[in-house]
Amino acid sequence: MTTPRRPATLDDVARTAGVSRSTASRVLAGTGFASPAARERVRIAVDLLGYVPNPAARALVHGTGVRLLVAAAGTGPAVLDDPYVDQAVATVARACAPYGLGVAVQWVPLSAPERLTQLTDDRAVAGLVLLNTTTTLLDLVPRRLHGQAVSIGIGSATVPSVDIDNGGGTTSIVRHLYSAGRRRIAMVTGPRWLACADRSVRAYRRLLHDAGLPIREVVGDFSATRGYTAARQVLRRWPDTDAIVGISDATALGVIGRLRADGIRVPDDVAVTGFDDIPLAASVALTTASHPVRQIISAAATMVLERRRAPETTVFPSTLVVRASA
Amino acid sequence: MTTPRRPATLDDVARTAGVSRSTASRVLAGTGFASPAARERVRIAVDLLGYVPNPAARALVHGTGVRLLVAAAGTGPAVLDDPYVDQAVATVARACAPYGLGVAVQWVPLSAPERLTQLTDDRAVAGLVLLNTTTTLLDLVPRRLHGQAVSIGIGSATVPSVDIDNGGGTTSIVRHLYSAGRRRIAMVTGPRWLACADRSVRAYRRLLHDAGLPIREVVGDFSATRGYTAARQVLRRWPDTDAIVGISDATALGVIGRLRADGIRVPDDVAVTGFDDIPLAASVALTTASHPVRQIISAAATMVLERRRAPETTVFPSTLVVRASA
DNA sequence: CTGAAAGCGCTAACAT
DNA sequence: ATGTTAGCGCTTTCAG
Numbered sequence A, B: 001m002t003t004p005r006r007p008a009t010l011d012d013v014a015r016t017a018g019v020s021r022s023t024a025s026r027v028l029a030g031t032g033f034a035s036p037a038a039r040e041r042v043r044i045a046v047d048l049l050g051y052v053p054n055p056a057a058r059a060l061v062h063g064t065g066v067r068l069l070v071a072a073a074g075t076g077p078a079v080l081d082d083p084y085v086d087q088a089v090a091t092v093a094r095a096c097a098p099y100g101l102g103v104a105v106q107w108v109p110l111s112a113p114e115r116l117t118q119l120t121d122d123r124a125v126a127g128l129v130l131l132n133t134t135t136t137l138l139d140l141v142p143r144r145l146h147g148q149a150v151s152i153g154i155g156s157a158t159v160p161s162v163d164i165d166n167g168g169g170t171t172s173i174v175r176h177l178y179s180a181g182r183r184r185i186a187m188v189t190g191p192r193w194l195a196c197a198d199r200s201v202r203a204y205r206r207l208l209h210d211a212g213l214p215i216r217e218v219v220g221d222f223s224a225t226r227g228y229t230a231a232r233q234v235l236r237r238w239p240d241t242d243a244i245v246g247i248s249d250a251t252a253l254g255v256i257g258r259l260r261a262d263g264i265r266v267p268d269d270v271a272v273t274g275f276d277d278i279p280l281a282a283s284v285a286l287t288t289a290s291h292p293v294r295q296i297i298s299a300a301a302t303m304v305l306e307r308r309r310a311p312e313t314t315v316f317p318s319t320l321v322v323r324a325s326a
Numbered sequence C: 001c002t003g004a005a006a007g008c009g010c011t012a013a014c015a016t
Numbered sequence D: 001a002t003g004t005t006a007g008c009g010c011t012t013t014c015a016g
Helices: A010-017 A019-030 A037-050 A055-062 A077-081 A081-099 A117-121 A135-139 A168-178 A195-210 A224-237 A250-261 A278-281 A293-305 B009-017 B021-029 B036-049 B056-063 B077-081 B082-098 B117-121 B134-141 B166-179 B195-210 B224-239 B249-261 B280-283 B292-306
Strands: A066-076 A104-108 A125-131 A151-152 A161-164 A185-189 A217-219 A242-247 A270-271 A288-290 A313-316 A320-323 B066-072 B102-109 B124-129 B149-153 B159-164 B185-189 B218-219 B243-248 B271-273 B289-290 B313-318 B319-321
Touching: A010 A037, A010 B117, A019 A037, A055 B056, A066 A077, A066 A081, A066 A293, A077 A081, A077 A104, A077 B021, A081 A104, A081 A125, A081 A293, A081 B082, A081 B102, A104 A117, A104 B082, A117 A125, A125 A293, A151 A293, A161 A168, A161 A293, A168 A185, A168 A195, A168 A242, A168 A270, A168 A288, A168 A320, A185 A195, A185 A224, A185 A320, A217 A224, A224 A242, A224 B280, A242 A250, A250 A270, A250 B166, A250 B280, A278 B224, A278 B249, A293 A313, B009 B021, B009 B036, B009 B313, B021 B036, B066 B082, B066 B117, B066 B134, B066 B292, B077 B082, B077 B102, B082 B102, B082 B124, B082 B292, B102 B117, B117 B124, B124 B292, B149 B292, B159 B166, B159 B292, B166 B185, B166 B195, B166 B243, B166 B271, B166 B289, B166 B319, B185 B224, B218 B224, B224 B243, B224 B249, B243 B249, B249 B271, B249 B280, B292 B313
Parallel strands: A066 A104, A066 A125, A125 A151, A151 A161, A161 A313, A185 A217, A185 A242, A242 A270, B066 B102, B066 B124, B124 B149, B149 B159, B159 B313, B185 B218, B185 B243, B243 B271
Antiparallel strands: A104 B102, A288 A320, B289 B319
16 A cells, blocks of 8 residues: 555545546535445545545635634733733634634734734635733624624624623622621732723622621732732722732732732731632642633634634633632 | 725735736745836835735735644643733744744544644644644654754754753753752653653652762652642651742743641752743742743744754753742 | 746636 | 536746
């Protein structure tokens, strides 16, 4: 058995199966009719030759793209340095494998959302996964991609979304803190423009308001570094703070770092919570809310890959994980 | 000015420039001849129409692929859950953007490396980035991809590599520990089969041997979870251990978690070091060795994207970062 | 220097 | 049910 120098084409398959190219194409596509006999012979030829369809050719004739675009909105290209984006890209790539599609990542400046159109004008783009979306951005998704776009976070009438129940997660966290006796609960938030982070903030506010407790917010940016500096800000403004809610695990870890460095005990003096349950959270015993991020992104990717008309919003639950830090 | 419903094709460009398609193609490719006049008119037509070449068509005619494959070897598909792989995929994707190529990820079972050929037989694969390679795997890279493949880690005669000076990094760490007075230094290693991890282990052994100190190794797997359990193993086997070298930051963080949970002070009782300098390392004040991972992966990707004949091995330095944990 | 023509591998009418 | 025929958008001989 000789390994052909040149990868098999549909023609080869058809020839060795003794059928026409169209027939071969039909059975491979599963569409149209084909006699069981033909079907079988093609099947055999296919894995005899190790035939793999050429996606470029397919894309050409269908006018369809060859890759999914993961577009992350942000203030600067540094958004792409976020491990969360890494994970999203890798997960989308994994989901794409069976479809023979690749993945691309691009950053979309918050200050110039129209840049998105430039990216989506590329005919090679078969679908779009939006990260850190804003409503403006959502409305910029071209009609060509309606049905092949999905947003992780908020959605719109034309772009369905897959999302985490941030509000619910934050509610559980704050309730947990409250029932543990904490009454002076501060929060290190995310950037203002991010809708999903905003939901957490609003949940925090509502709960504290309902309980008649004071709101104590410091604006952060999801990063550990910012958490580190924010912790001190919080304690300077409200020295009697007994709990700090981080908008993310990274933020919380930064907060804890600063606190411990300042000789403040966690959780004895100040309880600290995170959000996301990154792998490290377990190792450092961080109390947080856990989300099946990979599963969420997979779901999103699959949605566009299978061109499934999706419900406007799919919400994944957020689960409180109580560990030592709060 | 009407925005065309259908993205412009080369034909459109040629027509509005008043030249033939071939001429347009030539000036776009920069290849062949074309009169300055023609050149200019095509240029104008191109950005009047916002023309973007269709990569699928290009790929079809060139027989070239449309994406880079990131292949990670490992014992199970769980290798793809590694944040390091995420980062690699995302970084390669970023590097691909200007070339209009996408990225795919796949896992290659260590127990069935020949599975790689299956993946590389796909004509859509324009290039290959190997992660966690073994020599066997390297030799399985098909001739078609010679020159379009690169390995992060060890290389071979046919596949150049981009690598971190793990040995050097570990040496600096152990020396640092030694000069801080530590004499009973244990190591939580990586899996045996991984060549790059092995270099760290060998450096550790050589140094300790030369100093007449005892070797204390526990096999780990890069994960924080494993670090967590490994820490206890170390202290049970060698209770007087005064330093633990982690093969990775995650490992080290797990180790620290366990130690602290057991009331052992870090670094007072036991110093702990990591490897990699992940973002969190700074926040938790972990002493570690830092590597420009993104830069390394970019370099590798660029190498295959530009089809540059590369030196057999490009080594990136490892830098000791002293923080509080050791 | 430029245009005409022949595909790259595949799909989708349109016959048969 | 199956084969024939046109292309998808682009590059590249090969003649002018």
